[in-house]
Amino acid sequence: MTEILDHGPAGLARAASLLRSGRLVAFGTETVYGLGADATNGLGVAAIFAAKDRPRFNPLICHYPDPAAAFAHVAATPTARRLAEALWPGPLTMVLRRSPDCQVARLAGAGLDTLAVRVPSHPAAQKLLRLTALPIAAPSANRSGRVSPTTTQHVLDELEGRIDAIVDCGSCPVGVESTVLDLTGEVPVLLRPGGVTAEAIEAIAGPIEHARAGGTTPRSPGLLASHYAPQLPLRMSAERVAQDEALLAFGPPLSGAGLVYQLSRNSDLSEAAANLFAGLRWLDSEASVRNFRGIAAMPIPPSGLGVAINDRLRRAATPQ
Numbered sequence: 001m002t003e004i005l006d007h008g009p010a011g012l013a014r015a016a017s018l019l020r021s022g023r024l025v026a027f028g029t030e031t032v033y034g035l036g037a038d039a040t041n042g043l044g045v046a047a048i049f050a051a052k053d054r055p056r057f058n059p060l061i062c063h064y065p066d067p068a069a070a071f072a073h074v075a076a077t078p079t080a081r082r083l084a085e086a087l088w089p090g091p092l093t094m095v096l097r098r099s100p101d102c103q104v105a106r107l108a109g110a111g112l113d114t115l116a117v118r119v120p121s122h123p124a125a126q127k128l129l130r131l132t133a134l135p136i137a138a139p140s141a142n143r144s145g146r147v148s149p150t151t152t153q154h155v156l157d158e159l160e161g162r163i164d165a166i167v168d169c170g171s172c173p174v175g176v177e178s179t180v181l182d183l184t185g186e187v188p189v190l191l192r193p194g195g196v197t198a199e200a201i202e203a204i205a206g207p208i209e210h211a212r213a214g215g216t217t218p219r220s221p222g223l224l225a226s227h228y229a230p231q232l233p234l235r236m237s238a239e240r241v242a243q244d245e246a247l248l249a250f251g252p253p254l255s256g257a258g259l260v261y262q263l264s265r266n267s268d269l270s271e272a273a274a275n276l277f278a279g280l281r282w283l284d285s286e287a288s289v290r291n292f293r294g295i296a297a298m299p300i301p302p303s304g305l306g307v308a309i310n311d312r313l314r315r316a317a318t319p320q
């Protein structure tokens with residue numbers, strides 16, 4: 001049984017007590033829903049991998065209520081401190097070296113000597129992290145290889161009966177996962193584009209490098225080319241659409257599609273990011289029912305949040 005908890009004081013207290021006893025609780029953040037467990041509890045962390053059917057031990061992001069708590073577990077560099085000052089709480093994840101006395105279970109970091117840390121801004125996540133007073137390891141709350149959830153219903157569709165509880169936090173306002181930045185080298189490396197743009201990071205940290213997207217031996221082990229696959233084939237940058245295709249529209253929709261989901265009528269990238277995963281899920285299930293042959297996504301400009309949106313679409317478009 002999966003309990004659904006509200007994000008008021010009683011629901012959060014229940015969620016914190018479950019987490020403190022090593023159970024699995026999904027909760028909303030500003031980016032997507034996470035599947036949380038006490039990061040210091042190896043069994044709890046192992047249960048995350050089991051619930052998601054993760055084929056391998058990808059390293060997980062540890063969530064903290066504030067920068068001081070995060071930096072107690074990793075060796076913060078001066079650049080990391082400047083970024084934290086400007087962009088935390090918010091959708092930025094920093095990969096740093098584990099500190100020698102770091103209590104986070106080795107499994108959470110997949111045995112690496114680095115740890116990904118993040119301070120989410122969502123008020124319910126903030127309260128939950130403070131109440132729990134533990135680092136919370138949380139990947140996105142979906143089955144491995146599927147689109148990240150941005151509502152409680154999405155989490156139920158993915159994990160009902162496999163996890164102890166979900167804190168209902170409404171729709172996630174950012175809608176794409178956090179930006180993952182590796183700060184262990186001389187120059188910061190962007191491992192995954194996400195809710196904070198590269199421009200915003202460079203304004204604080206100076207020039208950064210971009211990890212090659214999609215390779216088979218990525219620096220960020222979760223960044224395999226095919227990761228967000230819907231059931232139906234998806235093609236990007238569609239200029240035309242057929243009657244037996246579903247259209248993921250951005251701005252005025254192409255005509256002729258059998259089914260349309262509008263990411264943002266006014267071509268607003270923030271709105272499109274917030275709607276992206278709900279739209280992909282909806283189109284995928286509706287279009288499958290109607291025996292459509294695929295999903296056509298209209299072009300999204302490759303700047304600002306469009307970089308993260310195009311990255312997720314590219315992964316969804318790569319055959320598994």
Ligand code: TXA
Nearest residue numbers: 031034059060114115116139140177178220221222223
């Ligand atoms: O917005 C988000 O980041 C959400 C919410 C719940 O916080 N979480 C999320 O987690 O997207 P997940 O597990 O789906 O993706 C984490 C990414 C993966 O690509 C993983 O490989 C990378 O972060 N990562 C985690 N630890 C790492 C490390 N030590 N070194 C390099 N990459 C790491």
Ligand code: MG
Nearest residue numbers: 139140141148
């Ligand atoms: Mg994920």
